[in-house]
Amino acid sequence: MKDITPLVQHIEKIIPLDDEARQALAAKVTSRKIRRRQYLLQEGDVCRHYNFVLNGCLRMYLVDEKGTEHVLQFATEGGWIADIGSLHTDQPSHFFIDALEPAEVLRIAKEDLIDLYVKHPAFDRYFRVLTENAFVGMQQRVMQNISSTAETRYLHFLEKYPHLFNRIPLVQIASFIGVTPEFLSKIRRNLMS
Template structure:
């Protein structure tokens, strides 16, 4: 049988599922292994699954009208990934989710999640709690984008997500920060001169 323990541990940090509830949950989730470069979701498709990263790393990005790619977020172990807008509305996704490393996910389909929410009211609470947190960090990112220079945003990123920074190419971090790779390179050489 597949090992869903990482997700169960994660959930049990916020709500306590009994054995029966854990069983129901495990019946409706599934394992998925993807290779580096493979897509978990493509822009324009309907986001059928929400994914919990067990190992590996994904980037969420979109391509604008000018063909430019913009990284929206990364996800590593113990993070969720999906296009929430598409997932909750079951309309075409704005975003791609692609693996930056070989990645294993635990996925839940939209329909099964609805079923689980009906059967296990505790999960209603669980998902409320994690989305509250996601919303707060999204707001904080807006605030940083409004009030901080590119250099300070980079320093913040480096402090808060040191694990992510080490695993990911610079040009993707630049995109996440809303700057070009050339400018990030300039910032880094400035920082080296400073210290």
């Protein structure tokens, strides 16, 4: 019923796990199904789990004072999603996480993860590398927001996430790159001519 093979494979691309570590992981992880539009995290709640996506598509976003949504992250098969800030500090999150498509995740609670870190340093290594990669991605995004035009950001998005382009609504992509859907529509028209 619960198959953590995809997760183990993902980890072993970075560092091999011995049997003991693999079993410890299996014991801590639980699987969960999320329906379309169902929340995995809501603003004001403390984020208590890391989530590894087995299939489907999730998003993490912020809602500003005007009620506008701003997407911080998408996560599909093989990706992780959580509000790490909230998870670490036990402070209420400012974000929502929900499903754009029905999804299935493996989740692991913060305390269990700490336990894994202590007993199996391989997990420290794995999450260090994982976070370093995520950090570099965020850095590139900051650079683009500061230095590029919306059109350039859109083209970069298509290059970097080709599998998302015809999988999620345009309005979500607009929100991710930081423009209104109307303006993104205009950008696309300009690109075609």
